[in-house]
Amino acid sequence: MAWKETDLLADLATRFAHVNPSATILQAEDAMGVTWLQVNVLEAGLTEQSRIPSAYRKNVEYYVFHRGQADENAWHSHTEPDNTSAGDVTAAVSTNLAVYKIYSSPVLRQRVQGQITKTIQAVLFEGAVPDHASRVKLAWSAMQLPDPILNVFMRFVALDATVQAGGATVADATLETVVNSWWTNVALSAGY
Secondary structure, three states: OOOOHHHHHHHHHHHOOEEOOOOEEEEOOOOOOEEEEEEEEEEEEEOOOOOOEEEEEEEEEEEEEOOOOOOOEEEEOOOOOOOOOOOOHHHOOOHHHHHHHHHOOHHHHHHHHHHHHHHHHHHHOOOOOOOHHHHHHHHHHHHHOHHHHHHHHHHHHHHOHHHHHHHHHOOHHHHHHHHHHHHHHHHHHOOO
């Protein structure tokens, strides 16, 4: 699909709170017929944890082939621009993006690590339950190598529908349910 410069700027307007109507030419049309430009945008969104308004100005670079001519084509520079001020993980535009935002959310990662710590304590003192030995081995591994174990549990957290709906402010009880419900399965799957 070929875009004109106006199509590219219209796309940016759907991603950002404001797009400056005047682009800056970084390099005039070269021998290949390509013009390098940038436009200033205002990205806005809600912060991840408190969901308060947040904004940031930045420049987005793009290229236009044969600018202003009938065969004009426009492209984003390198990657598709992202509104990084939209830290609210519940605002994702697709399920896959929601999963990624939740998985990489610093706030949720800290909260899940806290829940793993609580679960370790409970497992070490739980007594005789099915698969207790495996559960204890996973607890010891989680104490020795917390980051890899956190990464495993973040996958389950990110796929939980309640977490996706609640984002970073989801109830502690939900995180407890997700971690505890997967603890035995993770222990057995890992061969403990």
